[in-house]
Structures are given as C-alpha cells and as structure tokens.
Amino acid sequence: MTSHRLPVQPGELIDRDDLVDFRWNGVEHGGFAGDTIASALAAGGVEVFSRSFKYRRPRGILTADFHDPNLFVQVGDEPNVRAGHRRLAPGMNVTAQGTWPSLEFDARAANRIVGRFLSPGFYYKTFISPASLRSTYQRILRRFGAGGKIDPATPPAHAGKRFAHPDVLVAGGGPAGMAAALAASHRGARVMLVEENHRLGGHLLYGGPDAAPPLAELCAQIEADDAIEVLTDSVVSGRYDHNWVGVVERHGGEEHLVKARAKCLVVAAGKIERPFVFAGNDLPGVMLSGAVSRLINLYSVAPGTRVVVATANESGDAAIADLERAGVEVAEVADLRRSSSQLVRAIGKGKLEAVELSGGRKVEADLLVTAVGWTTPTSLLNMAGDRPVYDPAAARFLPGDLPQDVLAAGGIVGDGPVESIVEHGRFVGFEAGRRALTTRAAWQRLTPRAEPSDEVAAESTDIPELPAAGHPELFAGPTDGFVDFSEDVKGSDVAMAVAEGYDSMELAKRYTTATMGPIQGKLGGVNAVAVHAAAAAATIEATGTTSWRPPYAPITLGALAGVDEDPVRYSPMHDWHVANGATPIVAGQWIRPDHYGDPSREVLNTRSNVGIIDASPLGKIDLRGRDVTKLLDFVYTNRWESLRVGAVRYGVMCAEDGVVFDDGVTARLEADRYYMTTTSGGAGRVWNWLDEWLQTSFPTWDVRTTAVTDGYAAMNVAGPRSRELLERVASEVDLSAESFAYMNGRVATVAGVTDCIILRIGFTGELSYEVHVPAGYGLHVWQSLLDAGSDLGIAPFGLEAQRIMRLEKGHFLVGQDTDGLTKAHTAGVGGLIKVDKADFSGKPELLWEGESGAPRRLVALQPVDGSVVPPEASQIVDSATEVSRTIGRVTSSRMSPTLGRSICLAIVDTPYGEGGATLTVRLPEGRDIAATVLDHHVHLDPEGERLRG
Amino acid sequence: MADFQSPITATSEADLGSCRLRDESHLAKWRIWEGASGLALGTARHQGGSLVVAVSPAEWIVIGDKPNVDDVVDMTHVRAALRLTGAGARSVLERVCALDLDDSMTPDGAAARTLVAGVATELIRDDVAGELSYLLLMSRSFARSVWNRLEEAA
Amino acid sequence: MLVIVCPHCGPRNSNEFSFLGERSSRPAVATTTPDEWRRYLYTKDNAAGSQLERWFHVSGCRRFLDVERDTVTNEIRSVRDVAEDAR
DSSP: OOOOBOSOOTTOOOEEEEEEEEEETTEEEEEEETOBHHHHHHHTTOOOOEEOTTTOOEEOOSSSSTTOTTOEEEETTEEEEETTTSBOOTTOEEEESSOSBOSSOBGGGGGGTTGGGGSTTHHHHHSOSSGGGHHHHHHHHHTTOOOOOOOTTSOOOOOOOEEEOOSEEEEOOSHHHHHHHHHHHHTTOOEEEEOSSSSSOGGGTTSOGGGHHHHHHHHHHHHTOTTEEEEOSEEEEEEEGGGEEEEEEEETTEEEEEEEEOSEEEEOOOOEEOOOBOBTTTSTTEEEHHHHHHHHHTTOBOOOSEEEEEESSHHHHHHHHHHHHTTOEEEEEEETTSTTOOEEEEEOSSSOOEEEEGGGOEEEOSEEEEEOOEEOOOHHHHHTTOOOEEETTTTEEEOOOOOTTEEEOGGGTOOOOHHHHHHHHHHHHHHHHHHHHHHHHHHHHHSTTOOOOOOOOOSOOOOOOOOOOOOOOOSBOSSOOEEETTTTEEHHHHHHHHHTTOOSHHHHHHHHOTTOSTTTTTTTHHHHHHHHHHHTTOOHHHHOOOOOOSOSSOOOHHHHHTTOOOOOBOOTTHHHHHHTTOEEEEETTEEEEEESSOHHHHHHHHHHSEEEEEOTTSEEEEEESTTHHHHHHHHBSSOOTTOOTTBEEEEEEEOTTSBEEEEEEEEEEETTEEEEEEOTTTHHHHHHHHHHHHHHTOTTSOOEEEEOGGGEEEEEEESTTHHHHHHHHEESSOOSTTTSOTTEEEEEEETTEEEEEEEEOOSSSSSEEEEEEEGGGHHHHHHHHHHHTGGGTEEEOOHHHHHHHHHHTTOOOTTTTOOTTOBTTTTTOGGGOOTTSSOOTTHHHHHHHHHHOOSEEEEEEEESSTTOOOOTTOEEEEOSSSSOEEEEEEEEEEEETTTTEEEEEEEEEGGGOSTTOEEEEEOTTSOEEEEEEOSSSOSSOTTOHHHHO | OOOOOOSSSSOSEEEOSSSEEEEOTTSOEEEESSSOTTSOTTEEEEETTEEEEEEETTEEEEESSOOSSSOEEEOTTTEEEEEEESTTHHHHHTTTBOSOOSTTTSOTTBEEEEEETTEEEEEEEOOBTTBOEEEEEEEGGGHHHHHHHHHHHO | OOEEEETTTEEEEGGGSEEEEEOOOOOOTTTOOHHHHHHHHHOOOOOSSEEEEEEEOTTTTOOEEEEEEETTTOOEEEEEEHHHHHO
C-alpha cells in the first residue's frame, strides 16, 4: 500500500519520531504517536473501515472524529471503539467488526438483493408469524448485527466515580468554551472545562495556519489558570434536574464517571457538520469538509488524490484551501450557494469513481467533499427543557428558551470569525460566573459553618448577539441517499413512513429507526427532519426535532456501575462465625450465619441442651422521656400503660392501612427508659416511623428515640439448660424462675461486662434469654458463654435453625407469613388489637376488619403425609368445583426435626381455615396433597411448658 | 473487663498513600439533648477534653468525657469512628461523598450528617495540628464496609 | 438528582432524603368513615404544578420536612421543618 502521509503540516498532532506498531485485521501496520486509529489506517491507504448495519455496504471515513458512524472497530476485546477518536497505542489489535467472512468480501452484502425486505418496519411486517418461528428469526437476525464481540472472559472493568462541585461547568473546549471558562474564572468561579477531543481547541485545531495564533493564546491562558479544571477526552453525558451533570472521563478504554453539581452550565458544543442526502453518499471516498481538514491538518494525511468539492459554506472553502496546500488535485468545485450548481450523485462500485453534477456532467474523482451545513448539538439544552427553534435563514436549529442556570455559547448559537466567537464566549462565561457565584453565596449562607463569599453583583451582563450566518437550506439532493448511516435508513424510507401514516417525526423516527443508531442523529438528525417535512408537505419548523435524551455519547456499563456496592453490615461476632465454619447468608444488609453445617442438629441440640444464636441484627431502639408510654400506645395495637419496670411486652405495629408492618418486644428498664426491639429488617423503618409521628403529630411529647441496633451484640441463649449456663456467667441478677419470670428484662453484668440487658423471651419456644451486650465486648461474652457451657452441650445455631424452631412454635415472620395486604386480624393477633384505645396507627381499618371479619386467616397446616414438605408459595386449592380455585398459599414450610414431620404456616380464605379441616395443597410439579388445619398456630408444645419453666 | 474490640478486622491503621486511615472507634461517644446549646448547627468544637458535634437540631454528640447532664445515651458502641488524615484525604473522600468539601463550604470545624459510601455518617472536619483531617462516625456494623471503600477509593 | 435545601443542613442531594408523598391530613379517628379514611390513604391530587410534599432527611438531620415543589419544573419553592409548624 502506498503511504498517504503528507510532509510536515503546521499544527499537526503526530510525533513523527515516535513510531507506533499495531495490527489491522491481522496485518501489521505502522503509525505515529498522536494518530487516531483511523488516521493511521488512512495514511496506510485503508479506504474501507466497516460494513453497514443492514445492507453490509462498505464504508469509509465520513467525519474522521468521534461521531463518525463508519469507524466503529474492535480493539482487542473492546467492541465499538471509535477509530476516528481513539488514539493509537503500541500493539493494538484492531479488527473490523461484524464482518463475515471478511471486510473486503461480506457475503451478506448479497442482501442488497433482499433489500426490499429491509424497508421501514420490516421487523413488524415480515417476522411476525408464525409465532413459533420468532426465536429462530431472532437467532438468524442476530448474525446480521453490526456490533463487535464481547469476550465473556474479560474481567469487568469498573472504575470509581467521583463527585465534583464546579461553580461553572463548560461543555465543549473550543474557542467559545475556553473563553467562557476563562471569563468565569476571572470572575472568581471554580470552573470545570470538558472537551470531547484529546486537546482543547475545537475547530481551531484543524483550522489551518490562521487559527494557530488565537488557539495558542487561549491554551496558554487556560494553562495558567489554576481555577479551571480541564478534562479532555471526556464528555458531558447528560444534564439532569438542578444541573446534576454527568461527565465521562475517558482514559483510553477505561472510563470514569464524574457526578458534578454545577451551579451554572455553559453549553459550548459548537456545530456538527451534516452530510448531504444523495445517491452514493455513503461510498468510501465521500467525506465531509471537516474530515478533510482534520486528516490534513491534524494527522497530515492526504484524503484522496483527485477531488470534487461541493461547498455551500466557509468550511468547504477552508477544505479547498487545505487540499490545495497539501498538493491534492482539486478537479472541480461545485459551489452550491449558486442555484445553478447541483450535486446529483456519487458513482462507484465499492468506492468513489466519479461524481455527477448538474446537467449530467460526470467528473472522475476518488474523493468527494461536501460542505452543506450543520446539525446543532442541542442535546444538553434539550435535557434542560429547551425546545430548539428552526431558523430557515441559517438552515439549522438554534437554542430557544433556557433556564437560568444554563447558557449557550459560541457556534451552537451563531457564527462569526474566531474573535466574535471568543468574544461571545467571554460574555457568556462572565454572566455564567455571576449566576454561579450568586448561587454559591446563597448556598453558603444556607450551609452552617460555610465561609460566606463576597457579595456578587446583582446586575446581569447583556450578552451581545451572535447571529447565525445565512446558509442555503441544503438537506437532500435530487437523488435518494442515506439520512442515517448507522441505521442504513434512506430518504425514501422516511418518505415511505410518512406515506404509511407516520406523519409525526417522533413516530417516523421509531418506525424507520432513523437517528436511533449509535450516532443518535448527531450528524444527520436535521436531514431526517427535513426529508420528513418534505414528504409530509410540512415545514421544518412545524416538524420540529426529536427529543434528545441522555447519554449524549455512549457510556460503558462499567463506568455507570462504578465500584459502588451496597454496604454490608457485620456483627461483632462475624469473624468467629467465619472461623467456625458458618455458611453465610445475606439477610437485609447483614451477613449472618445460616447454619454451621447441620441446621437439624442445631435444632435438636437447642431443644435438648442449650444453643446460642447471634441475633445482633435485631433492631433496638432506646426510648426515653415522660411520654414514651403514649408513643407505645400509639404505634402498637395493644396497651402499654400497665407495663411495670422490669417487664417485657410483645406488640404488633400496623401502618395506617391496618397492615402489619413490624413486631417485637419492648422492655421497661426504668420509669422513663424503654428498650424496644424490632425485626432485623424493620429496624430503620420503625425508628423512622416513631420519629415521624413524634415530629409531625406529637411534637410536644417528651420522647427521645435513639437507634442502638449496632450498639449491642445480641445473643439468644435457648434451651432447657440456658438458665444453668447463664447463672455461671451473669452477676448482679437473680435468674431464678421466681424473680426473673418469662417476659421480664433486667440490666446485668455478663462475663464481667456491665450494662448488659437480659430479656427473658422465647422466639424458639424454649426457656431462653436474649443477652444484649455492648458491641465492643460482644465477642468476649459470646466466647465466654461457649466456654462456660461446654459441659452443658452448648452449640451455636444459625438463622435456619431459628426459622425452623419459630415455625414449630407457630410464630409468624412479618414479610414472610404476612404481605403488604395482611391486616392484623388476618395475622391472628386479634387479641392484641385494643380498639377501645382512643387512637393508634391503623385503628379505623382494624376496627372495620374486626367488625366485618377478616377475609383470610393465617393457619398452621400439617400435610397428612408428613414426609412431604410443600415448597413455600405452594397454592392451596378448592378442587371440589369443576375448575379448581385458589383459596390460599403456604407461607412457611419446613421439615421439623423435633416432630419428625413437615409443618407449615399458610394464609387461607377464612371459611377454609377452621381447625381440623383438610385442604388440598397443589405442589409446583402439579401433584395435589392433603393437609390438615390445626386449631392453633403452634405445632410444638402448645401449652408453652418449655418456655415458662 | 474485656478489651474493646475494634469493628475493623486485622488492623486499626492503614496507609492510603496520600493520607492515613485510622480506627478510633474505642473513643467514648455520647448523645445528649441539653447542655451544649451555644454550639451552632453544622459545627463541632473542642471543649475541655471532648469534641462536641451539632448535626441535628436540639441534640449533640459528644466525643470524650461523659457529659454531666441528666439524660445521656452511651453511643460508644453504636457509632464507629474512622479518621482520615493527610493532604489527600479530601480527594479520597470526594469519591464516596457528595458533600462539597471545599474549604469555603466545609472548613475546619464544620460538621454534617451525610452519606459516605452509602452509609449515613457524621462527617466532622477536624484538622490535626494544621493537617487536613476528617473524623467519620457511622453505625458500627457498617464500619468495615466503609473502611474497605475508603481503601479502594484511594 | 434534585437539590433540596434543608433548613438545618443546607443544600443536599435528594438521595439523602426519603420522599413520603403528598402532604395529607389525618381524619379524626373517632368519627371517620371508610370513604374519608381511604381518601387519606390512597387518593392523591397529583397536581401538575405546585405541590406540598413531605420529605424526611433520613441520612442527614433526621427531620421531617414540608417541601413545596413544582412537579413540572422541579423548582423547590420552600422547605420547612414540620415540627416547627406543628408546635
């Protein structure tokens, strides 16, 4: 291949002393440091970079930057790398993606023959019936995908995020953005300047020799300004409410997300050159004028040898100057500003060979350059609520109404020489600085301890107009071509959509998929609108743009995911559990021992000797004040005023709809000090619930709540020998049955640790004590109990054994045996609902449920064949009728090691829940089994003799 | 009495390069509702041997000696305390905390309850001998997760 | 992510708060009817425009707040501590 590298160009970005070797489709290539993948390949004579999405047409360079739809390549195991943007690195293994069998010959290009099937809506029209074939269609269609390949073995790349608080965030580091950043900084603002390319400068970078002096000056000023944080190779991906702005920092392939709260956002996104719609507009060798200027001025690559230029603006004229300076033969210039001049079609087989101009005249060429105008990148403005307005005189959309905290600067607003653009940026930046500092001062005043900054001028700066230059309305020529290169959508496809009734642009977009590919209409969005408007005989103004949504440019999932993991909670005894073979389970946010090998054995040992479980996740709330009883009476359904000091009571909490949302015991430790326990999962919710009522309804009550869940390691010592064990380690407490009865609580010293709280309660149904130890001594007490109980047969038990034991006792678990519709009567705690209290949360609903009777009830159920454990959520059916009807479900089920049979809790329609009734449980595999309803919830020891002994 | 057990596993100090992370969970901590009313919300002040912190109206956290008031809840075991000290502490914290930590918003002596690594945390800017330092109090069970996240962030 | 200026803590991200819905007032329990009570539980105005809402600064000062927010623009017009009004 011949080298297309030009002699040294002024301002080139490549370092000719630094050779970089890489591979393209398995072949060794060379380039220079500073090259993009595409520029190095173009210098090496590569013309075809990809195959198009639907028709597999060969595609070459179009824009030579990040937004080039034809330059998606695979680099190593990274798909969809944009070769017009990604810098060359030594050893890169670059391949064309989605080609089969090769880039040069793609067998699927044959579907040009079947191209008529690929008309708009073809998925809807063609692959609909028969339904049985849809998955086959899907599998075959996937082979036609144009994306790269993901290697599942690639380790997930996720990188940390960071938060930033710039006063002014400038999106776009061209002359306007740079000037805006400088002006805002001079005003005293902290500025973040974000530029998509690897260097600041925007179009000045490839603007030829004239652009070099102003660029150098701006760069030097930015360099010298410490208050401006410059992020290059980065992109503002989205603007959300209250100027929450996402910025993606790219470091080669690794991306980091910056979450910035900008007080003022300046959008200086410039203009994006749009392609022209005409036959052959996607042939390799057809380029936009910007691509030509980039290739020549940045990378010193000759984009062709014999050129036709079709220009309607100064960008095309600049490309002509660049081509001439580079010594490329300009065979013909078609000045499209003159109505007599027309670009009709590009001709060639696989690449450009000739150009047909007005009057049928054909000119041989290997490069056709078009310069027909701009698509305005208004994404960020759209996201801020703006509806851009079409200006027919400028032939592009311009910003409309912006909120106070968003400003637009430079080319996105209007046109002019560099000085005007810089001037505009400067005024906008100055005003942005004022607005940002006003907000900063307000926030500082509102933030305790912040240092208030100086007063900010109240008067806003008048920003001089930057009028958009006149431009002919050139969108589509006399022949049919592509409006969307990423999605292979032609002008005729959009017209057909209109003919089929998709007269709204938003609908036609979804139907044709124009502007929905990876480039998201950044290049040709306005072309699609114009073609749609023409077909619908409407104006572009009336047709309007489609909505732009985040992200502005694709973000890797790794950057979005970051390293954020939900925090997990560890008990003070966690390391002991790990060292002693516990199988962990995540319950809520806690890591807990599920079991230590054999949950059944843990149950039997607890029932016959003594067991100990780490119950630290149990919610614990310290309540103080003269009015705690009033609060308890309000949040629990039962009565509390009679609770003596030293006593413990069980209570159920209901929400205002009467649905059970938590339960637990509360102990009165002193006259005005109570200790509430909640479910493990409900700890935070209950604390918030108490504070909500106190703050919003009872602000005069004297109650102070403190969540102390983490302050106590809780361990439940359960089993017939638990008292004997505790007597060995506890002091300053009389544990005898007479003085420390069931449902009592004491403050005691355990294993030398003072201020422990012991509650005699029995979730497992055994004689048991819940010992709450200040967390920093939890492991010590745990170990002391195990040591002291070794001759009593003590063994730890896990969550699973506890769940079995509570089920044997018929205790329901909130959220397991109840759901978001289970009111208190249904849960079977009607005896605890004291509707004669003046008020409590959920009272009206519970009063009415009590009067009308609960439609469902929680029952204990035992399968007749005790060897079968119906899985939880098994349906309970009435099969007496012709079509069996669901009348309930199993909410908990286990094999009981104590009883040697399966046991369940279930919720059933009330008429079916009478004790002694036999119900039909339908197992998931479809088999029905019979099960008997018990008279009560308790499977084991209904008299509670074990508990109260 | 037994030794106080740190919520962090093996170590109580880590060198994060640009800053140092230390477990100070053993410090006595208290919650009170009276006796510090002169202290403005959002601030922390050294008083005698204690650090008094105000992050919520009409209540205070005291780190140090037990306050001499009627109603005190011992928070020593409820809240873990991690201290991040050194020039790089801010840039580490910025990776896990959305608060604006600039001197103009969070100077020495500022205090806030906010999210750090997804955990509700009392964040106290408490420079030590002129060196940038943040004291972080969070529920003890989360301390190990937060510790690990800070190490990763560095 | 909204900015909510907490009257106690200053400007904070909205993920420090939990949203408790439109403000509603609790009927008198002694005299309420199922219709009235269920309107309190389930019926929301869902206004397009200014709306009074309840938020809880759960990861901050733990105070319950009344927030006046424009549901169209997300502009927050006022934030007040509920208890200060309730006292």
